[in-house]
Amino acid sequence: MSVDLYHGEPASNSLKVLQAIHEKGVPFNSHYINLTKFEQHDPQYLNINPAGQVPTLVHNGRVLTESTIINEYIDDAFDGPALKPSDLYDHHLMRVWTKYVDEVFRPSLSFLAWHALIPGLAKSLPEGEFEQRLGRIPLKEKRDKWALAASGGFTERELETWRHNLAEVTDRVEAALTGHDWLVADQFTLADIAVFAMANGMPRGHPHLWNEERAPNAMAWLARMRARPGVAAALAMPNHTNFVAQEEA
Ligand SMILES: N[C@@H](CCC(=O)N[C@@H](CS)C(=O)NCC(=O)O)C(=O)O
Known part of the structure; x- marks a missing residue:
């Protein structure tokens, strides 16, 4: 199984997915995209996500975008505590x-x-x-x-x-x-x-x-x-530019 997550700082939509993946305890490869250097618009990244935005999850070679929907997928696809109510x-x-x-x-x-x-x-x-x-x-x-x-x-x-x-x-x-x-x-x-x-x-x-x-x-x-612990692990991801949610693009 391969799980790759392309994300920015632990803020906003990147933080949304980082929390879910850490809360579920899913091992993943982290690929940091520096938004202040506009790396989300680099051609290699656009090949993965043509919208030029983070986050993007790649699970066994299949590309998933849209943080809210990625999180529902993470909850459904992987073991770990349920993140959706059963009712x-x-x-x-x-x-x-x-x-x-x-x-x-x-x-x-x-x-x-x-x-x-x-x-x-x-x-x-x-x-x-x-x-x-x-x-x-x-x-x-x-x-x-x-x-x-x-x-x-x-x-x-x-x-x-x-x-x-x-x-x-x-x-x-x-x-x-x-x-x-x-x-x-x-x-x-x-x-x-x-x-x-x-x-x-x-x-x-x-x-x-x-x-x-x-x-x-x-x-x-x-x-x-x-x-x-899961949220703390998400927040502890590298924060190269010291961005917080209200500052992110
Ligand atoms: N609807 C998308 C929005 C993604 C989004 O707006 N990402 C921002 C970071 S939170 C981004 O990549 N901004 C840089 C840009 O659009 O160039 C999602 O929820 O994943």
């Missing part, structure tokens, strides 16, 4: 969380980070290099969004929506954890993994939301997550 309704609730992370939490976090960081990054590069890097991004949607972020083109209304979304995420997590250790079914599941992948950096990136006063349950859950 169908709880399973549904778990997937509502993972969908919410993909559709609301992760984009809001990313767009706000791009708004804060990309104009500076673009200016720091030699003349024309940012445009050259943009030209190598395979996904048009991503290329356009980066170009817009670089020119400071996000509207105040968009920024306000994303900030509102992050506050809503915080409240939802806080409410779900009232009287519970885990987000769904009093069991550690892929919902915890998906939310944590983005939330791990929230106390640092958005301290006005994720703090002991406003979100005590969420803060205690973060500590509980970090104390799990």
Whole structure:
């Protein structure tokens, strides 16, 4: 059996899959892709994942993309503790969380980070290099969004929506954890993994939301997550650029 994982820093979508693979105890070959050097757009990597994004799992020569769906595959394909609830309704609730992370939490976090960081990054590069890097991004949607972020083109209304979304995420997590250790079914599941992948950096990136006063349950859950051996092993993966979730592209 061969399992190869192509991933970036232990943050965001890479952290999502790193947690699942470590929690299941699956032996794997780690291939670090340095996003700050845009290695995800290198032709060798594009041969594996034409979208030019991480993470990518290759299991016995078969390529799997999309972190949320990779995690369901990891849970189904390998031995180890179940990461999905067996009850169908709880399973549904778990997937509502993972969908919410993909559709609301992760984009809001990313767009706000791009708004804060990309104009500076673009200016720091030699003349024309940012445009050259943009030209190598395979996904048009991503290329356009980066170009817009670089020119400071996000509207105040968009920024306000994303900030509102992050506050809503915080409240939802806080409410779900009232009287519970885990987000769904009093069991550690892929919902915890998906939310944590983005939330791990929230106390640092958005301290006005994720703090002991406003979100005590969420803060205690973060500590509980970090104390799990599988999650701790995922977080201990090389962090070459000291990225945390809210800074990742
Ligand atoms: N829907 C994809 C998104 C993957 C994604 O956005 N990956 C980011 C890192 S978290 C990435 O590769 N960014 C670099 C780029 O797009 O150039 C998934 O969930 O796996």
